[in-house]
Amino acid sequence: DIVMTQSPLSLPVIPGEPASISCRSSQSLLHSDGYNYLGWYLQKPGQSPQVLIYLASIRASGVPDRFSGSGSGTDFTLKINRVEAEDVGVYYCMQALQTPRTFGRGTRLEIK
Amino acid sequence: QVQLQESGPGLMKPSQTLSLTCTVSGGSISSGSYFWTWIRQPAGKGLEWIGHISPSGSTNYKPSLKSRVNMSVDTSKNQFSLKLSSVTAADTAVYYCAREVAGWGHFDYWGQGSLVTVTS
Numbered sequence: 001d002i003v004m005t006q007s008p009l010s011l012p013v014i015p016g017e018p019a020s021i022s023c024r025s026s027q028s029l030l031h032s033d034g035y036n037y038l039g040w041y042l043q044k045p046g047q048s049p050q051v052l053i054y055l056a057s058i059r060a061s062g063v064p065d066r067f068s069g070s071g072s073g074t075d076f077t078l079k080i081n082r083v084e085a086e087d088v089g090v091y092y093c094m095q096a097l098q099t100p101r102t103f104g105r106g107t108r109l110e111i112k
Numbered sequence: 113q114v115q116l117q118e119s120g121p122g123l124m125k126p127s128q129t130l131s132l133t134c135t136v137s138g139g140s141i142s143s144g145s146y147f148w149t150w151i152r153q154p155a156g157k158g159l160e161w162i163g164h165i166s167p168s169g170s171t172n173y174k175p176s177l178k179s180r181v182n183m184s185v186d187t188s189k190n191q192f193s194l195k196l197s198s199v200t201a202a203d204t205a206v207y208y209c210a211r212e213v214a215g216w217g218h219f220d221y222w223g224q225g226s227l228v229t230v231t232s
Contacts, residue, residue, distance in 0.1 A: 001175075039218040041159075048208055048225055049159065054218035092159060096217025100174040101161040 006104035023093035037097040044089040118226035134209030
């Protein structure tokens with residue numbers, strides 16, 4: 001199985017400040033089609049996860065443009081330009097290159 | 113708007129077989145562009161992919177669960193189902209059904225989740 005490692009596990013942020021989450025995979029997620037099969041999800045308190053980013057850098061429909069994804073191969077980053085109170089929750093990266101799909105352990109973003 | 117809704121037993125005893133159904137509305141489960149997926153989350157923990165099924169019935173399961181898992185699809189009811197046999201307390205979790213966009217690899221719609229508790 002591909003192991004996904006996220007850091008940090010906890011991320012306190014002041015509203016309006018930027019935030020960054022790292023995700024590393026145990027093997028390259030770059031497919032021969034040129035895409036990196038890496039997605040980012042946010043699970044807000046008491047809710048189901050929702051997709052933010054797929055194919056490493058494509059923002060899902062309805063996701064604010066303050067969220068951006070980057071990276072290739074084994075190293076990926078989710079950035080939030082200016083954190084808002086509604087961004088609190090647990091962020092997960094997930095690889096979709098192979099089955100079984102595997103998730104990182106999650107990064108809990110909290111407001112300072 | 114596509115919606116997914118899980119239904120299940122809630123409370124179970126060890127060694128029983130867990131049965132969950134996901135009803136899809138607002139879209140056809142027969143579309144070949146999606147994988148219909150089960151994911152679970154123990155309380156306070158992360159997400160675990162259990163497996164998925166295509167509209168044609170082709171399945172892919174997590175290897176560590178494969179011996180206990182069976183998924184099926186009922187296109188006439190626009191539903192897909194999960195069976196997990198010989199449950200233990202370790203199977204206690206919120207179970208989500210989700211739709212994976214085939215070829216793009218992301219889950220664009222999720223159910224609200226169904227809590228399954230295994231206790232004697």
